[in-house]
Amino acid sequence: MRPAQETIDISRDLVSLLPRLRRFALTLTRDGLQADDLVETVCERATGRQPVWNGHGRLEDALYTLARTLRDETTGRKRIPANLQDGQSSSENTATAGAVQQMIISMPEGLASAFLLVAVEHRTYRDAGRILDLAPDVIATKLATARARLASMASDMTQRRA
Amino acid sequence: MQNTKSPSIEARLSAYLDGEVDENERREIDQLLARDAEARRLLEHLKQGSAFGASGFEAFLHDPVPLSLARRIRQGTDINPKHERVVGAPRKQRRKLWRGALAASCGMLLIGGSTGYLIGRTIDDNTPPTPVVKARTWLDDVTDAHRVYSRQPRHLVEVTAENDEEIRNWLTASTGVSFAIPDLSANKLTFQGARLLVAAGKPTAQLLFKDEDGEVYAICFQRSPTTDDSGRMIESMRDDLALISWNEPGATYVVVGPSATANFKDLADAIADVM
Numbered sequence: 001m002r003p004a005q006e007t008i009d010i011s012r013d014l015v016s017l018l019p020r021l022r023r024f025a026l027t028l029t030r031d032g033l034q035a036d037d038l039v040e041t042v043c044e045r046a047t048g049r050q051p052v053w054n055g056h057g058r059l060e061d062a063l064y065t066l067a068r069t070l071r072d073e074t075t076g077r078k079r080i081p082a083n084l085q086d087g088q089s090s091s092e093n094t095a096t097a098g099a100v101q102q103m104i105i106s107m108p109e110g111l112a113s114a115f116l117l118v119a120v121e122h123r124t125y126r127d128a129g130r131i132l133d134l135a136p137d138v139i140a141t142k143l144a145t146a147r148a149r150l151a152s153m154a155s156d157m158t159q160r161r162a
Numbered sequence: 163m164q165n166t167k168s169p170s171i172e173a174r175l176s177a178y179l180d181g182e183v184d185e186n187e188r189r190e191i192d193q194l195l196a197r198d199a200e201a202r203r204l205l206e207h208l209k210q211g212s213a214f215g216a217s218g219f220e221a222f223l224h225d226p227v228p229l230s231l232a233r234r235i236r237q238g239t240d241i242n243p244k245h246e247r248v249v250g251a252p253r254k255q256r257r258k259l260w261r262g263a264l265a266a267s268c269g270m271l272l273i274g275g276s277t278g279y280l281i282g283r284t285i286d287d288n289t290p291p292t293p294v295v296k297a298r299t300w301l302d303d304v305t306d307a308h309r310v311y312s313r314q315p316r317h318l319v320e321v322t323a324e325n326d327e328e329i330r331n332w333l334t335a336s337t338g339v340s341f342a343i344p345d346l347s348a349n350k351l352t353f354q355g356a357r358l359l360v361a362a363g364k365p366t367a368q369l370l371f372k373d374e375d376g377e378v379y380a381i382c383f384q385r386s387p388t389t390d391d392s393g394r395m396i397e398s399m400r401d402d403l404a405l406i407s408w409n410e411p412g413a414t415y416v417v418v419g420p421s422a423t424a425n426f427k428d429l430a431d432a433i434a435d436v437m
Contacts, residue, residue, distance in 0.1 A: 015320065023222040101225075104218045118180055119212050120219045125182050136182075144176035144208070150218075151211030 010059065014043050017060055020121075024064050027112035028071045030105045038074075042067045064117075064131045072133075103153050107146060110134070114142035115150070175205050179212065224316075301407060301416060303361035304382045305400045307368065308418045311357065312378035319355030319370050329356045333367040338385040339413045343369060344436040349429050350374055379419040381433055386414040395430060406430035410437075 014021075021042065025035035042063055046052050053062040105112050110132070117128035118139065125136035125143075132139070177183050178191045194201050311318060321329050326343055334340050336358050343353060351371040359366040359382065366384040373379065390409040398405045399421050406427065407416040415437060417430045 016317075019223045019225070022225075023219065026222065100214075100218045101221055104215060115215050116219055120216050125177075125180070140173050140177050140182065143180065144173040146215065147176055147179075147208040147211035148172055149211065150215040151207045154210055154214035 010046060010053065013059055014046060014063075017063065020060060021063055021067065024113070024116060025067055025071075026105050027116050028068060030109075030112075038067055038071060041070055045070070061127065061131060068113075068132055100153075100157075104150070107149055111142050111146040111149065114139050115146040118143055119147070171201070172204065172208065175201070176208055179205070179208060298362070300362035300364065300366065300384060300414070301398070301405060304359065304366065304368070304380075304416055304418060305403060305405065307357075307359045307361070308378070308380050308403060311368075311370070312380075315376075318378065320357045322355040323353045325355070326353075329369075332356075333358065336365045337367050337383065339367065339383055341367070341383065341437055344381070344433050346371055346429070346432065349432060351379055351429075354378075377420050377423075379417065379423075379429075381415065381417055381437070383413055383415040383437070385412065388412070388414060393434065395427070395434070397427070408434060 018039065022035055022039050025038045025042075026032065029035045029038055045066055046063060052066050053059050113132055114128060114134075117123045117131060118125065123131075125139040128134075129136045129139050134142075174183070174187070174191060178188065183191065195205060321332065323329075330341070330343065333356060346353070351373055354370045354372055356370065357368045359368050361382070361384060364384045366382055369381040371379045371381075386409065388409045389411050391411050393408055393410070395406050395408045398407075402421050403418055404421040404423060404426050405416050405418050407414065408430075409415070415434070417426075417433055419426060419429070423429070
């Protein structure tokens, strides 16, 4: 068996990671078009002259970190204020999958990213913190808030269906 | 329980769900849950949020990546050869790795030569196994890719069959081998689309077909310096996969399919006639 760093072709892996990278980008930008632009920039950087990944660790972690860094640069590290307040998380949309997705990424900044990294992709708080440049206890707080909001969304949808 | 709605309790329970608590904290929370119905309700509430969020995020993966985005990225990675380089660890570190691997291999041989022999053995009908680890060939990479991608029914191909002209242009440009997509309907195979692979460090086209049972067949080819125009076909088998390969001047080809396929040789002949 060859060492991992010699068998992995980043361009091929990039294409296969696109759906996940795009999903993570959506949690950062909370906008489809901006997410696509961010993914494209990440891919350009990742295949450019300066490698973003040295073959150690997970390629996707390196890509996620790059995406978050680029997003911070774009926004000047100004955190975007939450566009939804408590009690306003549910839209008037019908309970379609698209509406659910929109509700999820419309959560206040950082909640969806932290939730995705830990609760969906099963990273530790420490690893998620590295990617998002946040302390593990901040990740813990965001996760608790995200879960509570998501549970409220689920309840809202259940009530609306009834 | 006092004040179970406070963020700190939610954060503790949330960390408990994630397995991010130490043994003492876990024991405390277990006791709390055992005696406090409100804490149990809150835990269920958080679990409900997790399940809802996880299913919502799963749905994101089923969204097709916009073709324009995939195309821009593919173009960016295909056109410039530097983009196709393998990203690896610093050379110095790689030497250390190889040195370590070599030392480990020698150790293995010394301690249990027969064990090393079995581990290094590959299944190839035409080549007797030797105790030396063989260099990987493009057929090894093609076989591995086939195993991986044939089990991705929703993401079998990069470009789907209806974009046949794009496939021809893209793969001809990428591999330097001109080709025609064979019509294998007489063999009850339906063209699904194509992928670009890297095999033995070279861009390699993979045309994918399915039979009526959903079994996946692939035609792979890459540029080769061979001048062999004999058309001699070499059959081999890797576990459950059969391979038939042949050369044409400037290119090498292989057909990969389930080893149980009847008339596999006839299929390869039909493909070779068209390619």
